[in-house]
Amino acid sequence: MSSVELHNISKYYGVHCALDSVSFSINPGALTAILGPSGSGKSTTLSLIAGIASPSRGTIAIGGRDVTEMPAAHRNIGLVFQSYALFPHLSVYENVAFPLRIRRRPQGEIAAQVGAALERVRLQELKDRRPDELSGGQQQRVAIARAIVFEPSVLLLDEPLAALDRKLREQVRLELRQMQRDLGITAILVTHDQEEAMSMADEVVILADGRIQQIDEPQTAYRQPANEFVANFLGTANLFEGPVTQIGEARYIRLACGDTIAIDARAGSARPDGVAIGMLRPEQITLGSPDAAGATPARIEEQIFLGESIRYLATTERGTTITIQASNARRIHRPGERVGLSWTPEDVWILPSRSSRH
Numbered sequence: 001m002s003s004v005e006l007h008n009i010s011k012y013y014g015v016h017c018a019l020d021s022v023s024f025s026i027n028p029g030a031l032t033a034i035l036g037p038s039g040s041g042k043s044t045t046l047s048l049i050a051g052i053a054s055p056s057r058g059t060i061a062i063g064g065r066d067v068t069e070m071p072a073a074h075r076n077i078g079l080v081f082q083s084y085a086l087f088p089h090l091s092v093y094e095n096v097a098f099p100l101r102i103r104r105r106p107q108g109e110i111a112a113q114v115g116a117a118l119e120r121v122r123l124q125e126l127k128d129r130r131p132d133e134l135s136g137g138q139q140q141r142v143a144i145a146r147a148i149v150f151e152p153s154v155l156l157l158d159e160p161l162a163a164l165d166r167k168l169r170e171q172v173r174l175e176l177r178q179m180q181r182d183l184g185i186t187a188i189l190v191t192h193d194q195e196e197a198m199s200m201a202d203e204v205v206i207l208a209d210g211r212i213q214q215i216d217e218p219q220t221a222y223r224q225p226a227n228e229f230v231a232n233f234l235g236t237a238n239l240f241e242g243p244v245t246q247i248g249e250a251r252y253i254r255l256a257c258g259d260t261i262a263i264d265a266r267a268g269s270a271r272p273d274g275v276a277i278g279m280l281r282p283e284q285i286t287l288g289s290p291d292a293a294g295a296t297p298a299r300i301e302e303q304i305f306l307g308e309s310i311r312y313l314a315t316t317e318r319g320t321t322i323t324i325q326a327s328n329a330r331r332i333h334r335p336g337e338r339v340g341l342s343w344t345p346e347d348v349w350i351l352p353s354r355s356s357r358h
Contacts, residue, residue, distance in 0.1 A: 002063035006048075007058055010056050011053065022045065030202045031180050034205045040209065046156055062077075063153055076153045079156050080144055086146075091130055096114045136165075136168065140163075155180065162191075194234055223281070224349050240261045240280070241277045243276075276350050278348040279351055283325045287333060296340065296342070297340055303332070309327055310327075310328050310332060
């Protein structure tokens with residue numbers, strides 16, 4: 001197991017800055033996801049760690065050793081690509097054996113390690129087939145076996161499941177995570193898929209425009225995002241902005257339309273007479289009677305069936321639109337129906353105000 005450390009990494013292509021002073025570290029044996037939209041710099045980060053590209057500034061260390069100027073072939077890194085990158089003319093066995101052959105390992109060692117890798121991905125019986133005789137999921141397993149067969153210090157996964165259909169993607173995702181844990185290998189997953197990153201990673205590094213927005217455990221980044229970008233990127237977010245007022249012991253964000261959003265009275269960054277941005281996730285809102293004590297009356301505008309849950313768009317009597325997500329096992333509400341919206345004030349996360357970011 002090896003740690004990975006990036007210190008003040010910047011990468012320029014001409015005058016374009018792809019990465020701007022990026023620093024983070026990954027503990028040995030952890031799986032970290034680098035997450036962000038297209039153009040955020042996540043693939044550039046992976047290329048720099050792999051040694052495919054060189055940073056314009058900064059240092060990279062693997063296992064405590066500075067590898068910034070080290071060629072890719074000497075970094076002992078396994079790579080799994082979205083496109084699989086298998087040799088079409090070679091059998092499954094020979095595809096997996098390839099990294100060992102170029103390292104000039106003895107034949108007996110090659111046979112033992114290829115056999116162990118294929119057993120780990122459950123492809124022993126298909127070792128004589130060629131890639132075009134395999135399904136997409138099987139091809140991805142071959143690519144994973146090839147990446148781990150030489151016992152790399154770090155495993156890099158570049159959008160490894162993007163080419164698979166949803167059901168197969170979920171299956172391979174679980175298998176890949178379990179394999180990584182069993183091997184105890186340090187792994188870095190690059191993806192734009194929030195669900196993939198959140199379900200697999202011990203920690204997420206969220207990038208936008210070449211800069212780190214937040215580094216945290218997935219559940220923390222989701223519930224307590226560092227800014228509006230993270231709040232919106234990691235899922236649907238209700239954002240409420242306005243001055244903070246206090247009535248007795250309770251605090252509220254007062255919206256321009258006159259609606260009030262109850263927030264945690266202990267929220268230090270939401271002081272009375274200041275302006276705050278509160279974030280509330282749709283699943284934290286309860287639907288009930290419009291006459292219930294403390295509930296905010298609203299009308300259902302849209303109902304979106306999502307399988308395991310239903311997403312509602314509701315409008316309060318003063319015109320605030322709020323998104324709610326509820327289990328479909330509960331009562332189904334129809335467009336036009338009056339409801340009451342309730343939430344726990346502690347669930348409203350206070351984001352940094354826009355003025356504090358300048």
